[in-house]
Amino acid sequence: MYQAPRGTSDILPEEQAYWRFVEQKVTSICQLYGYERLDSPVFEDTGLFARSVGPGTDxxxxxxxxxxxxGGNQLTLRPEGTAPVCRAYLEHGMPNLPRPVKLYYYFIPVFRYERPQAGRYRQHYQFGFEAIGEDDPALDxxxxxxxxxxxxSLGLHHLSxxxxxIGCRQCRPIYLNALKNHYASHATELCTDCKVRLERNPLRLLxxxxxxxxxxxDSAPRSTDYLCSECRVHFSRxxxxxxxxxxxxxxxHRLVRGLDYYTRTVFEIQPRDAGAQSTLGGGxxxxxxxxxxxxxxxxxxxLAAGIERMVLNLKKQAVAVPPFPRPQVFIAHLGNEAKDEAIKLASRLRxxxxxxxxxxxxxxxxxxxxxxxTSAIRHAVIIGEQEVKSGTVVLRDMTNARQKTVNPAALPGLLG
RNA sequence: GUGAGUGUAGCCCAGUGGUCUAAGGCGCCAGGUUGUGGCCCUGGAGAUCGAGGGUUCAAAUCCCUCCACUCACCCCA
Structure with a gap:
Protein backbone atom coordinates (compact mmCIF):
# COMPACT_ATOMS: atom_id res chain seq x y z
CA MET A 1 0.00 0.00 0.00
CA TYR A 2 1.19 3.44 -0.83
CA GLN A 3 1.31 6.12 1.82
CA ALA A 4 1.62 9.85 1.44
CA PRO A 5 5.32 10.71 1.48
CA ARG A 6 6.83 11.52 4.84
CA GLY A 7 5.94 14.94 6.12
CA THR A 8 3.05 15.37 3.70
CA SER A 9 -0.61 14.86 4.41
CA ASP A 10 -4.02 14.79 2.84
CA ILE A 11 -6.47 17.48 3.76
CA LEU A 12 -9.55 15.35 4.28
CA PRO A 13 -13.16 16.44 3.80
CA GLU A 14 -13.71 16.82 7.54
CA GLU A 15 -10.78 19.27 7.68
CA GLN A 16 -12.00 21.41 4.84
CA ALA A 17 -14.28 23.62 6.92
CA TYR A 18 -11.19 24.99 8.70
CA TRP A 19 -9.32 25.61 5.48
CA ARG A 20 -12.31 27.27 3.89
CA PHE A 21 -12.71 29.45 6.95
CA VAL A 22 -9.08 30.58 6.84
CA GLU A 23 -9.35 31.23 3.13
CA GLN A 24 -12.38 33.41 3.62
CA LYS A 25 -10.60 35.45 6.33
CA VAL A 26 -7.49 35.83 4.16
CA THR A 27 -9.45 37.11 1.20
CA SER A 28 -11.38 39.54 3.27
CA ILE A 29 -8.40 41.02 5.14
CA CYS A 30 -6.44 41.41 1.90
CA GLN A 31 -9.34 43.14 0.26
CA LEU A 32 -9.70 45.35 3.32
CA TYR A 33 -6.08 46.50 3.13
CA GLY A 34 -5.92 46.78 -0.65
CA TYR A 35 -3.73 43.80 -1.50
CA GLU A 36 -3.94 42.00 -4.81
CA ARG A 37 -3.37 38.33 -5.32
CA LEU A 38 -0.34 36.93 -7.07
CA ASP A 39 0.21 33.23 -7.70
CA SER A 40 3.69 32.12 -8.61
CA PRO A 41 4.98 28.74 -9.84
CA VAL A 42 5.65 25.90 -7.44
CA PHE A 43 9.27 25.73 -8.58
CA GLU A 44 11.81 28.36 -9.50
CA ASP A 45 15.45 28.52 -10.50
CA THR A 46 17.48 27.24 -7.58
CA GLY A 47 19.59 30.38 -7.70
CA LEU A 48 16.63 32.58 -6.79
CA PHE A 49 16.32 30.93 -3.39
CA ALA A 50 20.02 30.31 -2.81
CA ARG A 51 20.69 33.97 -3.38
CA SER A 52 17.80 35.52 -1.46
CA VAL A 53 17.38 33.20 1.49
CA GLY A 54 21.13 33.07 1.95
CA PRO A 55 23.76 30.41 1.31
CA GLY A 56 24.54 29.90 5.00
CA THR A 57 20.97 29.23 6.12
CA ASP A 58 19.61 25.80 6.99
CA GLY A 71 16.55 20.41 -20.09
CA GLY A 72 19.32 20.51 -17.53
CA ASN A 73 17.84 23.37 -15.50
CA GLN A 74 18.52 23.50 -11.77
CA LEU A 75 15.12 23.96 -10.15
CA THR A 76 13.86 24.02 -6.57
CA LEU A 77 10.41 23.51 -5.09
CA ARG A 78 9.86 26.78 -3.31
CA PRO A 79 10.97 26.78 0.34
CA GLU A 80 9.38 30.18 0.98
CA GLY A 81 7.12 32.72 -0.67
CA THR A 82 8.82 36.11 -0.65
CA ALA A 83 11.57 35.57 -3.22
CA PRO A 84 9.15 34.43 -5.95
CA VAL A 85 7.00 37.50 -5.35
CA CYS A 86 10.05 39.72 -5.71
CA ARG A 87 11.07 37.88 -8.87
CA ALA A 88 7.59 38.42 -10.33
CA TYR A 89 7.65 42.05 -9.24
CA LEU A 90 10.83 42.63 -11.23
CA GLU A 91 9.93 40.41 -14.16
CA HIS A 92 6.62 42.15 -14.81
CA GLY A 93 7.73 45.74 -14.50
CA MET A 94 5.96 46.40 -11.24
CA PRO A 95 8.58 48.92 -10.12
CA ASN A 96 6.67 51.26 -12.45
CA LEU A 97 3.44 50.88 -10.51
CA PRO A 98 2.41 53.35 -7.80
CA ARG A 99 4.21 52.49 -4.57
CA PRO A 100 4.00 50.54 -2.46
CA VAL A 101 2.93 47.58 -4.57
CA LYS A 102 0.78 45.36 -2.37
CA LEU A 103 0.57 41.69 -3.20
CA TYR A 104 -0.62 38.60 -1.39
CA TYR A 105 -0.44 34.90 -1.97
CA TYR A 106 -2.60 32.19 -0.53
CA PHE A 107 -2.46 28.46 -0.12
CA ILE A 108 0.90 28.09 -1.72
CA PRO A 109 2.60 24.79 -1.01
CA VAL A 110 6.03 25.28 0.55
CA PHE A 111 8.63 22.51 0.64
CA ARG A 112 11.40 21.92 3.11
CA TYR A 113 13.19 18.67 3.74
CA GLU A 114 12.99 18.46 7.54
CA ARG A 115 12.05 15.88 10.17
CA PRO A 116 8.32 16.29 10.63
CA GLN A 117 6.82 17.04 14.02
CA ALA A 118 3.85 18.87 15.46
CA GLY A 119 3.16 21.85 13.22
CA ARG A 120 6.06 21.10 10.91
CA TYR A 121 5.84 19.33 7.59
CA ARG A 122 7.85 18.73 4.44
CA GLN A 123 5.04 20.20 2.42
CA HIS A 124 3.00 22.83 4.15
CA TYR A 125 0.85 25.73 3.05
CA GLN A 126 1.39 29.40 3.53
CA PHE A 127 -0.42 32.62 3.13
CA GLY A 128 1.54 35.85 2.99
CA PHE A 129 1.56 39.39 1.81
CA GLU A 130 4.22 41.83 0.68
CA ALA A 131 4.32 45.63 0.40
CA ILE A 132 7.13 46.66 -1.92
CA GLY A 133 8.66 50.06 -2.57
CA GLU A 134 8.28 52.07 0.63
CA ASP A 135 10.37 52.46 3.76
CA ASP A 136 7.98 54.55 5.85
CA PRO A 137 7.61 52.96 9.32
CA ALA A 138 3.90 53.69 8.93
CA LEU A 139 3.91 50.87 6.39
CA ASP A 140 5.61 48.56 8.90
CA SER A 153 -10.44 37.77 12.81
CA LEU A 154 -9.76 34.05 12.93
CA GLY A 155 -11.06 34.13 16.49
CA LEU A 156 -7.73 33.21 18.06
CA HIS A 157 -7.02 34.42 21.57
CA HIS A 158 -3.97 34.93 23.75
CA LEU A 159 -1.73 35.94 20.91
CA SER A 160 1.51 37.72 21.42
CA ILE A 166 18.06 43.94 13.50
CA GLY A 167 19.39 46.98 11.68
CA CYS A 168 20.48 47.59 8.13
CA ARG A 169 23.64 46.82 6.19
CA GLN A 170 25.35 49.85 7.74
CA CYS A 171 24.75 49.10 11.38
CA ARG A 172 24.24 45.35 11.45
CA PRO A 173 27.90 44.42 10.81
CA ILE A 174 28.92 46.54 13.78
CA TYR A 175 26.38 44.79 15.93
CA LEU A 176 27.37 41.35 14.68
CA ASN A 177 30.94 42.15 15.54
CA ALA A 178 30.00 43.10 19.09
CA LEU A 179 27.90 39.96 19.37
CA LYS A 180 30.71 37.74 18.17
CA ASN A 181 33.15 39.34 20.59
CA HIS A 182 30.79 38.76 23.46
CA TYR A 183 30.25 35.11 22.58
CA ALA A 184 33.91 34.53 21.82
CA SER A 185 34.77 35.65 25.32
CA HIS A 186 32.32 33.05 26.67
CA ALA A 187 33.30 30.37 24.19
CA THR A 188 34.04 27.75 26.82
CA GLU A 189 30.49 27.95 28.21
CA LEU A 190 28.79 27.37 24.86
CA CYS A 191 27.20 24.19 23.59
CA THR A 192 28.67 22.55 20.51
CA ASP A 193 25.89 23.87 18.27
CA CYS A 194 26.57 27.39 19.40
CA LYS A 195 30.25 27.09 18.70
CA VAL A 196 29.32 26.36 15.09
CA ARG A 197 26.80 29.21 15.04
CA LEU A 198 29.44 31.61 16.25
CA GLU A 199 31.30 31.05 12.99
CA ARG A 200 28.40 30.57 10.62
CA ASN A 201 25.38 32.52 11.75
CA PRO A 202 26.02 34.54 14.89
CA LEU A 203 22.49 35.99 15.05
CA ARG A 204 21.16 32.51 15.70
CA LEU A 205 23.21 32.29 18.87
CA LEU A 206 20.57 34.36 20.57
CA ASP A 218 21.06 37.34 28.54
CA SER A 219 24.19 39.39 28.88
CA ALA A 220 24.75 39.68 25.12
CA PRO A 221 24.62 43.05 23.36
CA ARG A 222 21.25 43.96 21.89
CA SER A 223 20.79 44.81 18.24
CA THR A 224 18.60 47.77 19.14
CA ASP A 225 21.53 49.35 21.01
CA TYR A 226 23.62 49.28 17.86
CA LEU A 227 21.17 50.75 15.37
CA CYS A 228 22.37 53.62 13.20
CA SER A 229 20.44 56.84 13.56
CA GLU A 230 18.12 56.13 10.60
CA CYS A 231 17.29 52.66 11.87
CA ARG A 232 16.81 53.95 15.38
CA VAL A 233 14.37 56.61 14.23
CA HIS A 234 12.60 54.11 12.01
CA PHE A 235 12.16 51.67 14.88
CA SER A 236 10.99 54.23 17.39
CA ARG A 237 8.44 55.66 14.93
CA HIS A 253 15.90 41.17 21.58
CA ARG A 254 16.40 37.53 20.73
CA LEU A 255 14.02 37.54 17.80
CA VAL A 256 16.20 37.26 14.71
CA ARG A 257 14.49 35.09 12.03
CA GLY A 258 16.28 32.47 10.03
CA LEU A 259 16.40 33.92 6.53
CA ASP A 260 19.24 36.20 5.55
CA TYR A 261 17.25 38.82 3.70
CA TYR A 262 15.63 40.41 6.72
CA THR A 263 16.62 43.94 7.71
CA ARG A 264 15.36 46.37 10.34
CA THR A 265 11.90 45.36 11.53
CA VAL A 266 11.30 41.71 12.32
CA PHE A 267 8.22 40.34 14.04
CA GLU A 268 6.41 37.13 14.91
CA ILE A 269 2.95 36.33 16.12
CA GLN A 270 2.65 33.42 18.51
CA PRO A 271 -0.02 31.84 20.65
CA ARG A 272 0.90 32.46 24.26
CA ASP A 273 0.74 28.84 25.40
CA ALA A 274 3.19 28.00 22.68
CA GLY A 275 4.33 24.49 21.90
CA ALA A 276 7.57 23.85 20.09
CA GLN A 277 6.50 24.96 16.64
CA SER A 278 4.68 27.99 17.87
CA THR A 279 5.03 30.73 15.32
CA LEU A 280 1.77 31.35 13.51
CA GLY A 281 3.24 33.96 11.29
CA GLY A 282 6.36 36.00 10.98
CA GLY A 283 7.90 38.59 8.80
CA LEU A 303 4.60 38.52 6.36
CA ALA A 304 4.23 34.78 5.89
CA ALA A 305 1.95 32.57 7.93
CA GLY A 306 1.45 28.81 8.07
CA ILE A 307 -2.06 27.55 7.42
CA GLU A 308 -1.60 24.23 9.23
CA ARG A 309 -0.57 26.06 12.36
CA MET A 310 -3.63 28.23 12.14
CA VAL A 311 -5.85 25.18 11.81
CA LEU A 312 -4.00 23.56 14.71
CA ASN A 313 -4.67 26.56 16.90
CA LEU A 314 -8.27 26.95 15.76
CA LYS A 315 -8.86 23.40 16.96
CA LYS A 316 -6.85 23.85 20.13
CA GLN A 317 -8.79 26.97 21.05
CA ALA A 318 -12.06 25.34 19.97
CA VAL A 319 -12.96 28.08 17.54
CA ALA A 320 -16.26 27.26 15.85
CA VAL A 321 -15.95 27.48 12.09
CA PRO A 322 -18.87 27.51 9.68
CA PRO A 323 -19.73 23.99 8.57
CA PHE A 324 -19.23 22.97 5.00
CA PRO A 325 -22.65 23.35 3.33
CA ARG A 326 -24.54 20.09 2.79
CA PRO A 327 -26.72 19.32 -0.22
CA GLN A 328 -30.30 20.42 0.30
CA VAL A 329 -32.10 17.35 -0.99
CA PHE A 330 -31.64 13.61 -1.00
CA ILE A 331 -33.61 11.78 -3.67
CA ALA A 332 -34.74 8.25 -2.83
CA HIS A 333 -36.51 5.95 -5.22
CA LEU A 334 -38.12 2.52 -5.40
CA GLY A 335 -38.36 0.59 -8.63
CA ASN A 336 -36.95 1.08 -12.10
CA GLU A 337 -39.55 3.54 -13.36
CA ALA A 338 -39.17 5.61 -10.22
CA LYS A 339 -35.43 5.60 -10.67
CA ASP A 340 -35.82 7.02 -14.18
CA GLU A 341 -38.03 9.77 -12.78
CA ALA A 342 -35.53 10.40 -9.98
CA ILE A 343 -32.66 10.80 -12.42
CA LYS A 344 -34.63 13.32 -14.45
CA LEU A 345 -35.78 15.18 -11.37
CA ALA A 346 -32.25 15.41 -9.95
CA SER A 347 -31.01 16.91 -13.18
CA ARG A 348 -33.84 19.45 -13.34
CA LEU A 349 -33.40 20.54 -9.74
CA ARG A 350 -29.65 20.93 -10.10
CA THR A 374 -26.18 10.44 8.27
CA SER A 375 -25.36 12.85 5.47
CA ALA A 376 -27.20 15.55 7.42
CA ILE A 377 -29.43 16.45 4.50
CA ARG A 378 -32.50 18.45 5.39
CA HIS A 379 -35.00 17.22 2.79
CA ALA A 380 -35.68 13.83 1.32
CA VAL A 381 -37.67 13.41 -1.88
CA ILE A 382 -39.16 9.94 -2.24
CA ILE A 383 -40.38 8.55 -5.54
CA GLY A 384 -42.11 5.15 -5.61
CA GLU A 385 -44.55 3.43 -7.93
CA GLN A 386 -47.55 5.37 -6.63
CA GLU A 387 -45.79 8.68 -7.21
CA VAL A 388 -44.80 7.66 -10.73
CA LYS A 389 -48.45 6.89 -11.50
CA SER A 390 -49.78 10.15 -10.10
CA GLY A 391 -46.89 12.32 -11.29
CA THR A 392 -46.11 13.45 -7.74
CA VAL A 393 -43.27 13.06 -5.25
CA VAL A 394 -43.15 12.78 -1.47
CA LEU A 395 -41.23 15.56 0.23
CA ARG A 396 -40.02 14.66 3.71
CA ASP A 397 -38.45 17.06 6.18
CA MET A 398 -35.80 15.01 7.94
CA THR A 399 -35.61 17.32 10.92
CA ASN A 400 -39.20 16.71 12.02
CA ALA A 401 -40.33 13.68 9.98
CA ARG A 402 -43.18 15.59 8.39
CA GLN A 403 -43.93 14.72 4.82
CA LYS A 404 -46.42 15.52 2.11
CA THR A 405 -47.16 14.60 -1.48
CA VAL A 406 -46.38 17.43 -3.84
CA ASN A 407 -46.06 18.28 -7.48
CA PRO A 408 -42.36 18.08 -8.40
CA ALA A 409 -42.57 21.40 -10.23
CA ALA A 410 -43.30 23.05 -6.89
CA LEU A 411 -40.22 21.62 -5.18
CA PRO A 412 -37.78 24.53 -5.50
CA GLY A 413 -40.21 26.81 -3.67
CA LEU A 414 -40.76 24.32 -0.85
CA LEU A 415 -37.16 23.90 0.23
CA GLY A 416 -36.04 25.95 3.20
C1' G B 1 20.98 14.81 10.80
C1' U B 2 20.31 13.48 16.58
C1' G B 3 17.30 11.57 20.77
C1' A B 4 12.89 9.36 23.07
C1' G B 5 8.16 6.96 22.55
C1' U B 6 4.61 4.20 19.56
C1' G B 7 2.87 0.69 15.50
C1' U B 8 -3.35 -4.98 16.54
C1' A B 9 -9.91 -3.91 11.19
C1' G B 10 -11.85 2.87 8.39
C1' C B 11 -11.37 4.94 13.80
C1' C B 12 -10.55 4.06 19.41
C1' C B 13 -8.37 0.04 21.61
C1' A B 14 -7.98 -5.34 24.87
C1' G B 15 -4.42 -8.96 24.65
C1' U B 16 3.14 -9.21 27.18
C1' G B 17 5.05 -16.90 24.86
C1' G B 18 0.42 -22.03 24.26
C1' U B 19 -7.00 -21.40 26.01
C1' C B 20 -5.65 -15.95 19.75
C1' U B 21 -9.05 -20.23 13.95
C1' A B 22 -7.23 -12.19 18.03
C1' A B 23 -11.84 -9.65 22.33
C1' G B 24 -14.72 -5.09 22.81
C1' G B 25 -16.60 -0.14 21.37
C1' C B 26 -17.53 3.43 17.27
C1' G B 27 -18.44 3.37 12.19
C1' C B 28 -20.21 0.40 7.85
C1' C B 29 -23.86 -3.32 5.73
C1' A B 30 -28.38 -6.09 6.48
C1' G B 31 -32.77 -7.81 9.16
C1' G B 32 -36.54 -6.71 12.95
C1' U B 33 -41.24 -2.63 9.65
C1' U B 34 -43.59 -6.78 1.85
C1' G B 35 -42.46 2.02 0.68
C1' U B 36 -39.78 5.56 5.46
C1' G B 37 -34.02 7.73 8.80
C1' G B 38 -32.43 9.15 13.83
C1' C B 39 -33.39 5.25 19.61
C1' C B 40 -33.41 -0.02 20.59
C1' C B 41 -32.60 -5.35 19.44
C1' U B 42 -30.34 -9.20 16.25
C1' G B 43 -26.94 -10.69 12.66
C1' G B 44 -22.90 -9.81 9.05
C1' A B 45 -18.59 -8.03 6.53
C1' G B 46 -13.93 -6.08 7.74
C1' A B 47 -7.08 -7.68 10.70
C1' U B 48 -1.57 -11.44 6.04
C1' C B 49 -1.41 -8.34 14.65
C1' G B 50 3.74 -2.11 10.29
C1' A B 51 7.51 -5.18 6.96
C1' G B 52 11.40 -8.77 6.76
C1' G B 53 14.49 -12.07 9.34
C1' G B 54 15.68 -14.86 13.86
C1' U B 55 14.91 -17.65 18.80
C1' U B 56 11.33 -21.54 20.30
C1' C B 57 7.88 -27.70 20.05
C1' A B 58 4.84 -23.01 19.99
C1' A B 59 5.39 -15.68 18.65
C1' A B 60 0.56 -10.21 18.27
C1' U B 61 3.60 -11.33 22.69
C1' C B 62 11.04 -12.40 23.02
C1' C B 63 15.55 -10.68 19.81
C1' C B 64 17.61 -8.11 15.31
C1' U B 65 17.07 -5.02 10.95
C1' C B 66 14.15 -1.87 8.19
C1' C B 67 9.80 1.28 7.49
C1' A B 68 6.17 4.56 9.28
C1' C B 69 3.91 7.66 12.93
C1' U B 70 4.34 10.89 17.35
C1' C B 71 7.12 14.20 20.34
C1' A B 72 11.58 16.87 21.18
C1' C B 73 16.48 18.99 19.40
C1' C B 74 17.96 21.73 15.05
C1' C B 75 15.31 25.25 12.03
C1' C B 76 11.04 27.66 10.74
C1' A B 77 5.21 28.72 8.91
Missing part, protein backbone atom coordinates in the same frame (compact mmCIF):
# COMPACT_ATOMS: atom_id res chain seq x y z
CA UNK A 59 16.87 26.24 4.44
CA UNK A 60 19.34 26.54 1.58
CA UNK A 61 22.02 24.31 2.98
CA UNK A 62 20.02 21.21 3.76
CA UNK A 63 16.28 21.65 3.30
CA UNK A 64 15.67 22.43 -0.36
CA UNK A 65 13.98 20.04 -2.75
CA UNK A 66 16.24 20.65 -5.72
CA UNK A 67 16.24 18.74 -8.99
CA UNK A 68 17.51 18.97 -12.54
CA UNK A 69 14.86 18.80 -15.25
CA UNK A 70 15.28 17.18 -18.65
CA UNK A 141 2.88 49.45 11.33
CA UNK A 142 0.18 48.83 8.76
CA UNK A 143 1.61 45.43 7.85
CA UNK A 144 1.84 44.42 11.49
CA UNK A 145 -1.64 45.77 12.10
CA UNK A 146 -2.94 43.76 9.17
CA UNK A 147 -1.30 40.59 10.46
CA UNK A 148 -2.65 41.23 13.95
CA UNK A 149 -6.17 41.95 12.76
CA UNK A 150 -6.05 38.89 10.58
CA UNK A 151 -5.27 36.55 13.45
CA UNK A 152 -7.89 38.22 15.59
CA UNK A 161 3.35 39.96 19.02
CA UNK A 162 7.13 39.78 19.29
CA UNK A 163 9.05 42.67 17.82
CA UNK A 164 12.67 43.52 17.17
CA UNK A 165 14.88 45.51 14.84
CA UNK A 207 17.76 31.85 20.45
CA UNK A 208 19.60 28.78 21.68
CA UNK A 209 17.46 27.20 24.40
CA UNK A 210 20.22 25.51 26.40
CA UNK A 211 20.46 27.04 29.84
CA UNK A 212 24.21 27.57 29.71
CA UNK A 213 23.84 29.49 26.46
CA UNK A 214 20.81 31.39 27.74
CA UNK A 215 23.00 32.96 30.38
CA UNK A 216 25.42 34.17 27.74
CA UNK A 217 22.52 35.40 25.61
CA UNK A 238 7.16 52.16 14.32
CA UNK A 239 6.69 51.62 18.04
CA UNK A 240 4.82 54.91 18.31
CA UNK A 241 2.52 53.94 15.47
CA UNK A 242 1.83 50.59 17.08
CA UNK A 243 0.91 52.34 20.31
CA UNK A 244 -1.31 54.66 18.31
CA UNK A 245 -3.02 51.58 16.87
CA UNK A 246 -3.21 50.03 20.34
CA UNK A 247 -1.46 46.90 19.18
CA UNK A 248 0.28 45.29 22.14
CA UNK A 249 3.82 44.21 21.31
CA UNK A 250 6.66 42.64 23.24
CA UNK A 251 10.17 43.74 22.48
CA UNK A 252 12.18 40.61 21.98
CA UNK A 284 9.81 41.75 8.53
CA UNK A 285 11.57 44.15 6.24
CA UNK A 286 13.80 43.01 3.42
CA UNK A 287 15.09 46.32 2.15
CA UNK A 288 18.03 44.88 0.21
CA UNK A 289 16.39 41.89 -1.42
CA UNK A 290 15.02 43.49 -4.60
CA UNK A 291 18.40 45.02 -5.29
CA UNK A 292 20.08 41.71 -4.59
CA UNK A 293 17.85 40.17 -7.26
CA UNK A 294 18.89 42.73 -9.83
CA UNK A 295 16.42 45.56 -9.28
CA UNK A 296 16.97 49.10 -8.14
CA UNK A 297 17.29 49.59 -4.36
CA UNK A 298 13.73 49.04 -3.16
CA UNK A 299 12.63 48.76 0.45
CA UNK A 300 9.90 46.24 1.23
CA UNK A 301 8.17 44.42 4.06
CA UNK A 302 6.00 41.35 4.33
CA UNK A 351 -30.16 23.12 -13.12
CA UNK A 352 -32.39 25.22 -10.89
CA UNK A 353 -29.43 25.48 -8.45
CA UNK A 354 -30.77 23.02 -5.90
CA UNK A 355 -28.00 20.81 -4.55
CA UNK A 356 -28.86 17.13 -4.71
CA UNK A 357 -27.55 13.78 -3.67
CA UNK A 358 -29.33 11.08 -5.56
CA UNK A 359 -29.42 7.52 -4.32
CA UNK A 360 -27.72 5.10 -6.64
CA UNK A 361 -28.03 1.33 -6.73
CA UNK A 362 -31.16 -0.56 -5.67
CA UNK A 363 -31.24 -0.24 -1.93
CA UNK A 364 -34.20 -0.38 0.39
CA UNK A 365 -35.97 2.84 1.21
CA UNK A 366 -34.83 2.36 4.78
CA UNK A 367 -31.21 2.27 3.68
CA UNK A 368 -31.66 5.29 1.45
CA UNK A 369 -33.20 7.36 4.23
CA UNK A 370 -30.50 6.25 6.60
CA UNK A 371 -27.98 7.67 4.20
CA UNK A 372 -29.89 10.93 3.98
CA UNK A 373 -29.87 11.08 7.75
Missing amino acids: VVEKEMYTFTDK AEVIDMAWQFFL LQLNS DCKKSSCQAVA LKEYLKLLKIPFTLN GRYDDLIEELGGKPTPAIG QASTSIIMATGQRSLKAQLRQAN
